[in-house]
Amino acid sequence: MLQLLVLLVCGSILVSGILAVSLRNLMAAMVSAGLASLLAAVSYVLLAAPDVAMAEAAIGSGLATLIFLYAIRRTAGGDVGDSGKE
Numbered sequence: 292m293l294q295l296l297v298l299l300v301c302g303s304i305l306v307s308g309i310l311a312v313s314l315r316n317l318m319a320a321m322v323s324a325g326l327a328s329l330l331a332a333v334s335y336v337l338l339a340a341p342d343v344a345m346a347e348a349a350i351g352s353g354l355a356t357l358i359f360l361y362a363i364r365r366t367a368g369g370d371v372g373d374s375g376k377e
Contacts, residue, residue, distance in 0.1 A: 293337065296337060297334060297337050297338065300330055300333055300334045300337065301334060303330050304327050304330045304331055304334070307323050307324070307326045307327035307330060308323075308324070308327045310323040311323040311324040311327060317363045318360065318363055318364070321356060321359045321360055321363060322356075322360075324356070324359075325352050325355075325356035326352075328347060328348075328351035328352035328355070328356065329348065329351075329352040331347055331351065331352075332344045332345075332347040332348040332351065332352060335347060
């Protein structure tokens with residue numbers, strides 16, 4: 292049962308990572324990347340590495356995501372290549 296749960300979480304990490312790369316909206320892509328990091332922390336907990344999971348949750352999905360979201364908000368506004376022309 293644990294192996295199935297770990298495989299499900301790892302599959303979710305892959306889906307979230309693919310979304311992070313393919314989304315055109317930078318804010319949505321960064322949230323998806325943060326979700327991948329949070330799911331990685333969950334997988335570390337399931338694999339009995341709570342110290343690594345705490346570091347990943349605090350730094351990877353917490354601090355890094357917030358810094359990137361703040362930078363995106365302050366600079367580009369969230370859309371790639373959106374010049375207003377069609």
